[in-house]
Amino acid sequence: MNDYINRCVLFDIKEFAIHDGPGIRTTYFFKGCPLRCNWCHNPEGFSQDPQYINTYNSKRLVGEYYFNKKIAEEINKTMPELLKINGGITFSGGEPLHQAKSILKIISLIKKPRNLTLQTSGYATEATFNVLAPLFDNILFDFKIYDNTEHIKHTGKSNKLIKRNLIFAFTHLLPLTIRIPLIPGVTDTDNNIESICSFVHRESEQRIKFELLPYNIAAGGKYKALNTSFTPLFDENQPVNPHFDIFNRYNFEVEVL
């Protein structure tokens, strides 16, 4: 069934995506993610297997196998028109790097010129990241929590790989934007933002751009439909703090999406 060499699993293809990189784009959502962020608003991206989602009056299959070749063909059809308006294609998820072989295959079939954006949690083996990340024209890299214990508590995984991959991106001057989901009391703390900024300041020679994504109160909406429960470890109703002062102090460009 899981013929990763020829096929990938997607849970959505979204045309006219406006928050997934420069210009307007088509975003491919790869299913499956190693992280379990307890604020995630795309829980259908957790498991790599297609699964049923129960909406209020019907049942819908989420996740479909696609031939990598087919995806590349589709991208090749639209890319020239998207390039004319400075748009492109984005791979998101889930965690797209979790289907690294498919990504590699698809990109090898996409004709140049092209504009590809990777939206990633950064959680991938160094080997995977080092091979794939340089293939993209932009990387939207999530850096959620600096403290490793907290990271494990809220996402289920250590952030060691994430930091290493981030340093790789810095060292190789990859075109990078760091995204921080602003989760009340978790990622939007003074301490966390300060630690992230200080780390980036120390490790990167470039002036890095940050994008902040305030927590979406509707995030829990899909959990019930997937027969799982939404158990946020934070107070959903608390307003988030973007800490512009800290970003400004480090002279980072910052934008709230």
Place this chain on the structure above:
Amino acid sequence: MISKRLNDLKQKTQGKYFHNFRKNLNMYSHSNLQSENKTWMQQSADITVAMCHLETPIIDEDEVIVFTRTNKYVPDLYTTYKSNDFFSGHKKHELGFVSNICADWKMILSRGLLFQRNLAERNIANKNTSNTKKDFLLATIRTIDAVLKLADNYRKKALEKNRHDIAILFETVPAYPPETFHQSLQMLRFLHSMIWLSGNYHVGLGRFDQYLYQYYKKDIVNGIMDNDAAFELIIEFFLSLNRDSDIYPGIQQGDNGQSLMLGGVNANGILADNELTELSLIAANELKMIDPKINLRVTSKTSKKVFSLAAKLTKSGLGFPQYSNDEIVIKGLTNYGYSLEDARNYTVAACWEFIIPGLGMDLVNIGAVSFPAAVDSALRKIPNNGSSTFSDILKLTEEEIIKQTTNLVSSYKSIKLPPAPWYSVLMKDCIENGTDITVESKYKNWGIHGAASSNAADALVAIKHLIFELHKLSINELQDILNSNWSSNSILRKSIIENFPKIGNDDDVVDNLLNKLFNFFAKACLLQNKYNNLGSIKIRPGSGSAMYYIWLADNSVNMLEPSVGATAEGRIEGEYFSSSLAPSPGVKVKGPFSILKSFSKIDYNKIINGGPVTLELSNTVFHSDAGIEKVGDLIRFFVNTGCQQLQLNTLDVNKLKEAQKYPEKYTNLIVRVWGWSGYFCELAPEYQNQIIKRHMLSID
């Protein structure tokens, strides 16, 4: 920001304050219209003369551009004298009066009415001028005199009210060409209103930013006016178009054809966007009222700034601007015999139909061809003998489309248009030639809508798969299923709806069928010159639907077009089709890129009567400035893909549902209906529901 003065004026307009001045006279008994001995030409002029005579000048303290209509009813000349009915033995187009064309505003502004009057007089004095021509020229002079008299009454009233600023305007216009931007807008307001006053309707405003630019520029250069002042004037002019619009006839209120075109290339093919293009887009956005209906001509060279301003206007949810792609439209028009220079000067009629200002007496809407009915007839007619093929279905569909087209055109062969001497004063060369616009015009083609095309293409694919490829059903079985309205085949129906190829997914299999349907239609139109002996008249096929997306489905009105029951793409009887070019209702599609790519496969060299791709965007797209810029990118995508026309709507479904429940709270909520925008709460429920059900492309 709108100034306090204009805001007060807007409040007055919305509060129907100006309706208090209406006199509601019964025009049928007016003595001026009682003579049986006059020619139809003179009787047509009588309407303008009488209506002008009966108007009372109104000058409000808050306005600097004046005219308020005080008489609601225009007499219906043609039923007054039953013994000599103008239309006896003839086809009457809609309400009878000349409609849905656009005056040569550039010409009339540059000349003034006295110039036209002198021209007419000189032409009468020429001994070679025939009596028929003299009759026409005399009629134009009578209408000009009546209009000038009314203008003078406005001047006098202004003096009475100590409004020398207004009086001085009328010392120049409309008799002489305007000297300032202010005067040009006053003249436009006045002459445009006189067309409505003469019984004509769907009165277009043409290329506003082009023909007014010289007046604007001159005042700016001379320091007579700054941009803020120009902006105020534009807003006031736009506002004035909303004052009397409830009187104007249409299918639903709001369908009044006050289309205004912005942008596009000039006679040399060079993009001619200017300061007025931008100011007008901003003004419409500040004003947020249903008139004028803004249209924008775009090219791949249109600036990012204009795209962004347009996207901002789209954000307002007024349902405009509607976008036309110059590169595609102009090529198509020249292919149909419009000269390159004229084609480059196109504007739109009431909805989307391309017309040439001043030069066209095109009847752009003589009816619709129902593609679903054609496919359905093919399915009913094909022999169920095992040897029929899908090509036979296509052949029969083509024949049905030809038949429908021929029926429509035949019904128009006896068309008779009543003379329109006043309108002719404002058209190119009518006075020079001594002929009424209804008698002689450079372009007098007829347009037909090609309605519900997506449903028909989806149905063709379903027929192809079910009968000829998968051999799942015989022809008779499918006919029976449709006769039973899918009642015992819900599983098959669901499978067709969910799994079969659909228009809107950039899927060549079904998109090619859509293109075939339109090619059949184009061929059907071309054949009319032979079948119906039309002389120089050409039939222009279009891709719009107007109200036919409802009419063809529910058979609720008496019409020539065939309605249809359940259809093969899974549609149940009575369910509405989609409006103009949009995926079939309820169909899941990939998104706006694929929708545009599907519709870009239509051969727009042949399909030139207009009819936009219609996309509904969720209002959440526009939350940031970056979002607005990206909507601008989507419009550029539309241009690059090679689609012809785009209607981009912003919808907040929750708000619409709220408005259905509590209409009193949402009296000013504006939505796009088909080629026009209207107040949501004033629409009939079936139109409201269709709007709520349209595809919505949301963004997370």
